[in-house]
Amino acid sequence: MDELMHDACERASRYLADLGRRRVSPAPAYLAGLAALGLPLQDEPIEPALVLEELDRLGSPATVASAGGRYFGFVIGGSLPAALAANVLAAAWDQNAGMRVASPVAAALEDVSAGWLASLFGLPVGCGVGFVSGATMANFSGLAAARHALLRRCGWDVEARGLFGAPPITVLVGDEVHVSLLKALGLLGLGRERVVRVPVDSQGRMRADALPAIAGPTIVCLQAGNVNTGAIDPLSEVCRRVQAEQVWVHVDGAFGLWAAASPKRAALLDGIGLADSWATDAHKWLNVPYDSGLAFVRQASDLRAAMAATAEYLVEGERREPAHFTPELSRRARGIEIWAALRSLGRAGLAAMVDRCCDLAARFAEGLRSAGFEVLNEVVLNQVLVSFGSAERTRAVISAIQAEGTCWCGGTVWQGKAAMRISLSSWATTDEDVDRSLQAIVDAAKLTSDSQSPADLGNRNRSAP
Numbered sequence: 218m219d220e221l222m223h224d225a226c227e228r229a230s231r232y233l234a235d236l237g238r239r240r241v242s243p244a245p246a247y248l249a250g251l252a253a254l255g256l257p258l259q260d261e262p263i264e265p266a267l268v269l270e271e272l273d274r275l276g277s278p279a280t281v282a283s284a285g286g287r288y289f290g291f292v293i294g295g296s297l298p299a300a301l302a303a304n305v306l307a308a309a310w311d312q313n314a315g316m317r318v319a320s321p322v323a324a325a326l327e328d329v330s331a332g333w334l335a336s337l338f339g340l341p342v343g344c345g346v347g348f349v350s351g352a353t354m355a356n357f358s359g360l361a362a363a364r365h366a367l368l369r370r371c372g373w374d375v376e377a378r379g380l381f382g383a384p385p386i387t388v389l390v391g392d393e394v395h396v397s398l399l400k401a402l403g404l405l406g407l408g409r410e411r412v413v414r415v416p417v418d419s420q421g422r423m424r425a426d427a428l429p430a431i432a433g434p435t436i437v438c439l440q441a442g443n444v445n446t447g448a449i450d451p452l453s454e455v456c457r458r459v460q461a462e463q464v465w466v467h468v469d470g471a472f473g474l475w476a477a478a479s480p481k482r483a484a485l486l487d488g489i490g491l492a493d494s495w496a497t498d499a500h501k502w503l504n505v506p507y508d509s510g511l512a513f514v515r516q517a518s519d520l521r522a523a524m525a526a527t528a529e530y531l532v533e534g535e536r537r538e539p540a541h542f543t544p545e546l547s548r549r550a551r552g553i554e555i556w557a558a559l560r561s562l563g564r565a566g567l568a569a570m571v572d573r574c575c576d577l578a579a580r581f582a583e584g585l586r587s588a589g590f591e592v593l594n595e596v597v598l599n600q601v602l603v604s605f606g607s608a609e610r611t612r613a614v615i616s617a618i619q620a621e622g623t624c625w626c627g628g629t630v631w632q633g634k635a636a637m638r639i640s641l642s643s644w645a646t647t648d649e650d651v652d653r654s655l656q657a658i659v660d661a662a663k664l665t666s667d668s669q670s671p672a673d674l675g676n677r678n679r680s681a682p
């Protein structure tokens with residue numbers, strides 16, 4: 218075991234050391250090499266050391282280098298050193314975080330982190346917190362608590378009786394709602410398509426002046442951090458306008474909520490504490506390893522009522538039972554890395570990480586503008602949208618940069634216009650990473666005209682593995 222663990226750590230260290238030198242998207246030859254995994258399962262056991270060697274040889278070079286400093290796709294953070302190291306130790310611990318009796322240490326780390334996080338975000342003391350797999354499940358959990366609370370106020374027990382015959386709940390979303398929130402609504406029987414969509418402004422923010430009149434049980438879903446522009450809904454204004462006994466406000470703050478931890482940017486989230494539930498990701502801007510998300514609910518009892526399950530063999534103590542606040546029963550102990558990340562950063566370190574990403578986004582935008590390209594969004598946070606002219610040319614530049622390998626950026630369509638998305642979400646990104654990536658993007662754009670197909674450009678720069 219000792220030798221194997223040293224081998225694993227050495228391979229992991231070598232992988233990390235190599236991240237800065239290798240291309241970001243895996244080279245085609247290594248992707249083709251994955252075919253070697255496709256063997257029938259053999260009869261006899263194989264030495265663990267050989268299994269690890271095979272995994273490293275075939276798997277490591279085929280990874281996307283999203284743990285490095287030049288990955289700007291989607292909204293994907295890296296892993297902070299303390300969080301990654303804690304993850305390695307936690308893997309050895311192999312704790313089941315569902316029950317306090319199965320892992321007192323995991324429960325204690327969740328208790329402490331939950332308090333720290335609520336204080337960092339300005340959420341109510343004592344709110345209920347669920348440590349879930351990501352913002353999709355965090356949205357699901359917050360909305361499940363909303364469904365519970367609103368129907369209970371109507372005298373309906375939704376956990377016991379389901380939605381058949383229940384009073385209807387109106388659900389309001391901004392027109393730029395994230396697809397995962399709609400999915401969560403579908404899972405909860407609230408429907409992906411029976412929502413009322415509220416118009417948004419040029420940055421994708423819900424327009425408070427366009428809110429419909431509200432009557433009856435209503436969930437208002439706000440967003441802190443539009444996945445394209447980074448824009449944050451006018452939380453304070455909407456919360457004040459919709460305030461009523463039968464209204465529940467949920468905020469999807471998958472990455473944007475972290476801006477509340479930066480004194481320089483917290484004003485963007487003014488009014489955040491007025492909502493009833495909040496969803497965020499830890500694997501995005503807190504830079505803990507996948508997977509890790511967080512659901513917060515003002516009244517812990519609402520989350521507990523939606524999620525708790527009891528049976529005689531499940532021992533229950535006086536204190537918070539982790540599984541009563543999440544959809545899962547057994548699960549990995551995500552609180553370990555969250556605790557380690559926060560403990561290593563401190564308040565100032567977390568604010569600095571958020572601010573650095575935002576500053577790097579501004580640096581990117583400035584560089585693109587001065588190269589003559591159009592930045593489509595107000596760069597308020599860590600997201601940049603850039604157009605290279607026609608949709609064809611923009612798509613060609615995106616394909617070229619992905620194939621060239623210096624960095625990785627994805628595409629989107631923003632309010633009818635094709636754009637490249639650049640997301641600055643990693644502690645590991647430096648000024649130099651941004652400058653090198655800018656240069657690669659500008660070079661790719663120079664070689665691109667509307668008449669060229671993306672394939673021509675991809676081939677031109679395809680470097681050897």
Ligand SMILES: *Cc1c(COP(=O)(O)O)cnc(C)c1O
Nearest residue numbers: 351352353395397444469471498
């Ligand atoms: C990423 C994201 C989600 C989904 O988060 P997962 O961690 O992938 O489940 C939801 N909402 C917004 C705004 C996001 O950016």
